[in-house]
Amino acid sequence: MKARDNPFGATRVLSAIRYADPAGAVDASVAGVLALLPRLAALGHRAAIVGPHGSGKTTLLEDLEPVLAQRGFRITHVRLDTEDRRLPRDWRLTAGRLDAGDIVCLDGAEQLGPIAWRWFRWRARRAGGVIVTAHRSGRLPTLIACTTNAGLLDRIVRRLAPDGLAAAPTAAELFARHRGNVRNALRELYDVYAASC
Amino acid sequence: MSDLRIELTDGRTSFRPGESISGRVTWRVEIEPGSVELRLFWYTSGKGTQDVGVVQTMTFASPRLQDQRDFTLPLPREPFSFSGALISLAWAIELIVEPGTVVERCEFVLSSTGQEVVLRREGA
Numbered sequence: 001m002k003a004r005d006n007p008f009g010a011t012r013v014l015s016a017i018r019y020a021d022p023a024g025a026v027d028a029s030v031a032g033v034l035a036l037l038p039r040l041a042a043l044g045h046r047a048a049i050v051g052p053h054g055s056g057k058t059t060l061l062e063d064l065e066p067v068l069a070q071r072g073f074r075i076t077h078v079r080l081d082t083e084d085r086r087l088p089r090d091w092r093l094t095a096g097r098l099d100a101g102d103i104v105c106l107d108g109a110e111q112l113g114p115i116a117w118r119w120f121r122w123r124a125r126r127a128g129g130v131i132v133t134a135h136r137s138g139r140l141p142t143l144i145a146c147t148t149n150a151g152l153l154d155r156i157v158r159r160l161a162p163d164g165l166a167a168a169p170t171a172a173e174l175f176a177r178h179r180g181n182v183r184n185a186l187r188e189l190y191d192v193y194a195a196s197c
Numbered sequence: 198m199s200d201l202r203i204e205l206t207d208g209r210t211s212f213r214p215g216e217s218i219s220g221r222v223t224w225r226v227e228i229e230p231g232s233v234e235l236r237l238f239w240y241t242s243g244k245g246t247q248d249v250g251v252v253q254t255m256t257f258a259s260p261r262l263q264d265q266r267d268f269t270l271p272l273p274r275e276p277f278s279f280s281g282a283l284i285s286l287a288w289a290i291e292l293i294v295e296p297g298t299v300v301e302r303c304e305f306v307l308s309s310t311g312q313e314v315v316l317r318r319e320g321a
Contacts, residue, residue: 003243004285011247194282
């Protein structure tokens with residue numbers, strides 16, 4: 001199968017599937033994001049989206065950003081991962097311009113060591129909000145703990161590939177093999193479909 | 198309700214490196230457009246993160262609510278349109294009217310044969 005026809009291609013997955021509560025419908029992301037806003041406000045817009053790898057933290061953060069932008073906040077998105085653990089070179093300059101109208105969204109807060117984290121928080125102190133994703137709770141009050149289950153994975157797979165493929169493993173098998181990491185489960189399905197024809 | 202269209206000259210959908218792509222764009226929008234642009238670009242799709250390369254942008258001056266303009270854009274020599282199991286690269290032009298959320302895209306093939314290059318796995 002050609003890459004652009006693969007239903008589990010990264011772009012297709014991101015455009016068709018947004019964050020969803022494991023107990024709800026796959027496409028409940030907008031309602032889910034709106035439901036988080038009162039708690040986010042109660043936490044002073046300083047909160048963490050917590051969850052293991054592949055549980056939808058980044059997707060939820062990306063869903064949250066336009067909703068906050070529509071409400072008048074300026075969004076500064078900072079992404080850290082294992083390949084790039086340091087804050088951007090221009091972070092000091094960016095942070096110096098932050099005020100109550102800004103919300104800093106830090107994806108991958110666990111990549112910062114304790115000293116770098118404290119420095120980040122201090123530099124972002126004038127911002128109207130700081131929302132981070134992290135694998136564990138503790139850096140900021142938890143806004144939501146992202147979880148997954150085999151049922152959610154099954155609904156996502158059926159949505160992306162309604163016709164299925166005989167050679168494809170079941171959602172339950174994938175979920176167990178990837179220990180709940182939905183992203184990795186979908187990547188395995190990409191390979192299965194890529195080899196299918 | 199916005200209506201954006203791209204029509205390529207002679208209905209062509211494949212081009213050779215160095216040729217020009219031409220046609221006509223038409224739009225009908227409800228809010229006075231601040232800017233109207235036609236972007237020539239390639240993009241990848243597949244297992245990994247998408248990559249995009251904008252090659253040229255054409256801006257249409259003094260756009261009206263309902264308008265049409267002709268365009269001609271020279272095409273580069275590469276990259277060719279191709280598809281393998283892990284990654285595909287496609288060419289497209291996109292009409293963007295701002296403010297607004299509606300975008301019209303028209304895909305085409307760029308290669309020396311006029312066909313998308315298909316990469317096959319060893320032994321396949």
